[in-house]
Amino acid sequence: MTAENLSFDSRAVHAGRGDLAGLGLHVPPIDLSTTYPLPTVDEGGAAYELLSGGGVPEPGQTAVYQRLWSPGVARFEEALAGLEGAESAVAFASGMAALTATLLSRVAAGRPHVVAVRPLYGGSDHILATGLLGTRVTWATADGVADAIEEDTGLVVVESPANPTLDLVDLRALCAQAGEVPVLVDNTFATPVLQRPLELGASIVLHSVTKFLAGHGDVLGGAVACSEEMARQIRPVRAITGAVMHPLSGYLSHRGLQTLPVRVRAQQDTAQVVANWLADRDDLERVHYPGVEGADPAGLVGTQMSGPGAVLSVDLGSFERAARVAEGVRMIVHAVSLGGVDTLLQHPAAVTHRPVTDDAKPGQGILRISIGLESPEDIIADLEQALAR
Ligand SMILES: *Cc1c(COP(=O)(O)O)cnc(C)c1O
Numbered sequence: 001m002t003a004e005n006l007s008f009d010s011r012a013v014h015a016g017r018g019d020l021a022g023l024g025l026h027v028p029p030i031d032l033s034t035t036y037p038l039p040t041v042d043e044g045g046a047a048y049e050l051l052s053g054g055g056v057p058e059p060g061q062t063a064v065y066q067r068l069w070s071p072g073v074a075r076f077e078e079a080l081a082g083l084e085g086a087e088s089a090v091a092f093a094s095g096m097a098a099l100t101a102t103l104l105s106r107v108a109a110g111r112p113h114v115v116a117v118r119p120l121y122g123g124s125d126h127i128l129a130t131g132l133l134g135t136r137v138t139w140a141t142a143d144g145v146a147d148a149i150e151e152d153t154g155l156v157v158v159e160s161p162a163n164p165t166l167d168l169v170d171l172r173a174l175c176a177q178a179g180e181v182p183v184l185v186d187n188t189f190a191t192p193v194l195q196r197p198l199e200l201g202a203s204i205v206l207h208s209v210t211k212f213l214a215g216h217g218d219v220l221g222g223a224v225a226c227s228e229e230m231a232r233q234i235r236p237v238r239a240i241t242g243a244v245m246h247p248l249s250g251y252l253s254h255r256g257l258q259t260l261p262v263r264v265r266a267q268q269d270t271a272q273v274v275a276n277w278l279a280d281r282d283d284l285e286r287v288h289y290p291g292v293e294g295a296d297p298a299g300l301v302g303t304q305m306s307g308p309g310a311v312l313s314v315d316l317g318s319f320e321r322a323a324r325v326a327e328g329v330r331m332i333v334h335a336v337s338l339g340g341v342d343t344l345l346q347h348p349a350a351v352t353h354r355p356v357t358d359d360a361k362p363g364q365g366i367l368r369i370s371i372g373l374e375s376p377e378d379i380i381a382d383l384e385q386a387l388a389r
Pocket of ligand 1: 094095096097121123124159163186188189207208209210211220221222
């Protein structure tokens with residue numbers, strides 16, 4: 001039985017581990033080597049050329065140097081590619097490093113124009129808005145993508161659910177508009193458990209592995225999943241710019257995938273309970289969550305995305321009230337990031353979306369809550385006492 005024939009949940013547990021029994025191991029070895037012995041000068045040179053050009057080593061071929069290749073990180077990449085339904089995945093030191101390498105690969109291909117749909121993650125918005133990497137951006141609405149495409153457009157960038165409003169974009173319709181231009185979908189919030197953008201017509205899936213995939217708040221990582229042809233354009237950028245994933249992070253991320261389906265579903269169940277409780281209160285402006293009434297007008301939950309996810313936002317009406325609640329929680333941690341086993345809450349306008357221009361900044365009263373694995377009763381009790389302050 002090969003990993004490809006297994007169900008999604010079984011693949012999450014077994015992918016990237018097919019050779020372990022033959023090695024006499026139960027879990028992947030952690031190889032911290034920064035350099036690898038070269039059998040001969042010729043073999044070393046050939047491997048260097050292959051890897052720096054974006055290729056992958058043959059079994060038994062030297063990996064030369066960790067910045068070119070790391071076997072443990074490659075196990076995680078194989079497993080993630082399988083879950084996203086991609087030929088390949090390329091892992092990085094962070095989600096922003098993954099986006100950076102992807103953008104640079106488009107610039108290197110002579111297609112520096114990017115069409116981007118707001119809202120995006122604050123850092124992604126900032127890197128595109130500043131043009132720091134030599135890209136040129138046109139901001140488009142989801143249904144204005146076709147009109148925004150130019151001759152040298154190399155990428156369309158979109159996030160669904162979006163951060164922090166949890167708005168859903170119809171990805172099938174958007175990919176159809178993009179035509180031949182590759183669409184990159186930031187799938188950090190949904191994870192492949194709930195949404196697989198490549199099946200909807202996208203070409204590249206981006207992850208901040210830091211969030212749900214690794215899932216425990218102890219790994220900084222990023223990845224893209226795409227065709228092997230595209231991966232061959234992105235790996236040389238990783239090799240030369242050096243934003244590689246550390247082997248220990250590769251190990252932890254690979255382990256994180258094993259529990260990803262159960263974590264995401266359990267956290268999602270609790271998020272729905274908390275969202276319903278918030279939506280029933282009359283002292284809040286609005287609950288942003290695709291699972292509450294009116295928040296998914298296009299009916300994308302159940303078609304594009306199998307469930308509403310484990311992140312929600314609540315609009316408390318004012319900056320001051322949002323700040324008071326953020327500072328008033330006890331069990332819930334007031335911290336940025338999301339997707340871990342513990343519930344985190346933060347104020348995007350004040351913190352993560354600080355670099356975003358005013359016209360694209362989220363509402364001043366919005367708090368984003370990433371629901372963890374605690375009991376819904378404890379999360380609700382904590383929010384209730386913080387809201388009463
Ligand atoms: C966190 C995040 C990123 C950036 O990832 P890092 O690992 O922090 O570099 C990108 N997109 C989304 C949606 C995120 O939540």
